[in-house]
Amino acid sequence: MADINSLLVASPDGAAAVPAETAEDTALVDLIELFFFAYRDFVADPDQILAPIGFGRAHHRVVHFVNRHPGMRVTDLLDILRITKQSLGRVLRELVDEGFVESRAGASDRRQRLLYPTPKGEALAREFVAIQSRRIARALAASGSESGTNARRFLLAMINPENRANVERLIARADEIQRTGRR
Amino acid sequence: MADINSLLVASPDGAAAVPAETAEDTALVDLIELFFFAYRDFVADPDQILAPIGFGRAHHRVVHFVNRHPGMRVTDLLDILRITKQSLGRVLRELVDEGFVESRAGASDRRQRLLYPTPKGEALAREFVAIQSRRIARALAASGSESGTNARRFLLAMINPENRANVERLIARADEIQRTGRR
DNA sequence: GAATTTATGTCAGCCATGTTGACTTTTTCG
DNA sequence: CGAAAAAGTCAACATGGCTGACATAAATTC
Numbered sequence: 001m002a003d004i005n006s007l008l009v010a011s012p013d014g015a016a017a018v019p020a021e022t023a024e025d026t027a028l029v030d031l032i033e034l035f036f037f038a039y040r041d042f043v044a045d046p047d048q049i050l051a052p053i054g055f056g057r058a059h060h061r062v063v064h065f066v067n068r069h070p071g072m073r074v075t076d077l078l079d080i081l082r083i084t085k086q087s088l089g090r091v092l093r094e095l096v097d098e099g100f101v102e103s104r105a106g107a108s109d110r111r112q113r114l115l116y117p118t119p120k121g122e123a124l125a126r127e128f129v130a131i132q133s134r135r136i137a138r139a140l141a142a143s144g145s146e147s148g149t150n151a152r153r154f155l156l157a158m159i160n161p162e163n164r165a166n167v168e169r170l171i172a173r174a175d176e177i178q179r180t181g182r183r
Numbered sequence: 184m185a186d187i188n189s190l191l192v193a194s195p196d197g198a199a200a201v202p203a204e205t206a207e208d209t210a211l212v213d214l215i216e217l218f219f220f221a222y223r224d225f226v227a228d229p230d231q232i233l234a235p236i237g238f239g240r241a242h243h244r245v246v247h248f249v250n251r252h253p254g255m256r257v258t259d260l261l262d263i264l265r266i267t268k269q270s271l272g273r274v275l276r277e278l279v280d281e282g283f284v285e286s287r288a289g290a291s292d293r294r295q296r297l298l299y300p301t302p303k304g305e306a307l308a309r310e311f312v313a314i315q316s317r318r319i320a321r322a323l324a325a326s327g328s329e330s331g332t333n334a335r336r337f338l339l340a341m342i343n344p345e346n347r348a349n350v351e352r353l354i355a356r357a358d359e360i361q362r363t364g365r366r
Numbered sequence: 367g368a369a370t371t372t373a374t375g376t377c378a379g380c381c382a383t384g385t386t387g388a389c390t391t392t393t394t395c396g
Numbered sequence: 397c398g399a400a401a402a403a404g405t406c407a408a409c410a411t412g413g414c415t416g417a418c419a420t421a422a423a424t425t426c
Contacts, residue, residue: 024320025316026358026361026362027331027335028312028316028319028320029251029312029316029357029358029361030335030354030358031319031331031334031335031338032247032312032315032316032319033251033350033353033354033357034334034335034338034339034342034350034354035222035225035319035338036244037338037342037346037350038338038339038341038342039218039222040265041341041342041343041346042218042341044265056410056411056412057411057412058411058412058413061219064215068212068216073373073374074373074374074375075372075373075374082223083412083413083414084413084414084415085373085374085375085376086375086376086377086413086414086415087412087413087414089374089375089376090411090412091412093375106373109372109373109422109423110421110422110423111372111373111374111420111421111422111423112373112374112422113373113374113375129211129212129215132215133208133211133212133215135341136211136214136215136218136341137207137211138340139337139340139341140337140340142336142340143333143336143337143340144333144336146333147333147336147337148210148214150326150327150329150330150333150334150337151214151217151333151334151337152210152213152214152217153325153326153327153330154322154323154326154330154333154334154337155214155217155218155220155221156217156221156326157321157322157323157325157326158221158224158225158318158319158322159217159220159221159224160224163220163224167216167217167220170216171213171216171217174212174216175209175212175213178209178212179209239381239382239383240382240383241382241383241384256402256403257402257403257404258401258402258403266383266384266385267384267385267386268402268403268404268405269384269385269386269404269405269406270383270384270385272403272404272405273382273383274382274383276404289402292393292394292401292402293392293393293394294391294392294393294394294401294402294403295393295402295403296402296403296404367426368425368426369424369425369426370423370424370425370426371422371423371424371425372421372422372423372424373420373421373422373423374419374420374421374422375418375419375420375421376417376418376419376420377416377417377418377419378415378416378417379414379415379416380413380414380415381412381413381414381415382411382412382413382414383410383411383412383413384409384410384411384412385408385409385410385411386407386408386409386410387406387407387408388405388406388407389404389405389406390403390404390405390406391402391403391404391405392401392402392403392404393400393401393402393403394399394400394401394402395398395399395400395401396397396398396399396400
């Protein structure tokens with residue numbers, strides 16, 4: 001813990017001692033900004049697809065995750081997106097009305113509404129994945145042989161420790177569904 | 184270009200041929216989602232600081248960049264944030280009114296309004312950098328010796344090619360200002 | 367079997383932050 | 397001088413967050 005904290009700029013509480021910036025501080029601030037710029041361009045990609053069909057970024061996120069996890073519960077989606085039921089409800093209703101997502105009662109627990117992409121929803125999700133994958137593939141190609149593994153490790157480590165296991169499980173399950181073609 | 188495209192899922196136009204998912208596709212989709220989750224937690228950090236003072240994420244972004252580039256023009260900030268003058272104007276007015284940012288006419292070109300952090304603004308910016316740097320330092324420590332360099336390369340490559348040089352110049356200039364203590 | 371809890375949905379209203387369009391002022395530059 | 401640039405402002409609107417209150421159906425618990 002001490003070695004980590006030594007990398008950081010002084011807390012503003014300790015107003016007396018504001019140390020000179022170290023090279024390590026500089027590298028960290030650079031990464032803060034690069035992360036911002038990279039994400040800014042990354043999420044702008046789907047906008048081209050969204051604009052013509054009158055949807056926004058909230059629709060993108062829902063379509064993407066429902067497609068990756070066919071049959072997921074509303075609760076699961078809420079936990080992923082970290083928004084309220086009401087916010088999700090609005091977007092979800094539009095997607096169901098326009099035939100991108102279908103909601104069926106759960107077989108074992110019939111209170112649940114399980115979310116599935118329609119063929120139309122799947123096609124849209126594929127467009128999103130295609131355009132964002134293209135950017136990532138370009139970035140990996142431009143940054144060395146181990147860059148895929150490195151990026152994965154770094155991004156995972158950026159996630160809150162208490163969420164990390166969940167995210168890993170979620171992604172592994174989605175990959176498995178895709179691999180086996182299970183529905 | 185061909186080798187990059189071979190990594191990608193089929194475009195939904197070519198509806199006839201939907202190939203089986205490859206391991207490369209899977210890795211790319213995983214990174215799409217890891218990027219989402221990492222950014223979700225990354226931008227949630229400053230919220231703790233923002234909530235008590237009644238500011239939002241838009242205020243965070245402005246305070247951060249004004250602090251990193253003391254004396255920047257309004258136009259420069261608009262180009263970084265990619266929002267409209269009107270959206271920025273609202274947030275900027277609040278920050279000026281509450282004494283976090285100062286706006287002075289440019290010396291050589293007096294049409295310009297150059298933006299400076301006040302001491303109060305600098306202190307706030309330091310809090311933001313501290314909390315976000317802590318997360319990044321933790322992530323780097325957890326993901327190997329070269330992870331800083333790797334993350335930097337990857338994030339830079341994720342930025343639109345036409346923006347990349349600008350971002351590099353911007354960051355280099357900010358680091359220089361911080362290093363030399365120039366104001 | 368009744369009471370409670372859970373999963374979901376919905377109404378109403380508010381807030382933050384993005385947008386477009388039109389227009390003004392000041393200053394610089396050709 | 398006239399055009400262009402930098403900035404600011406007013407008005408109206410859209411998106412996507414939020415809280416609070418409440419309803420329904422199904423599962424679970426006592």
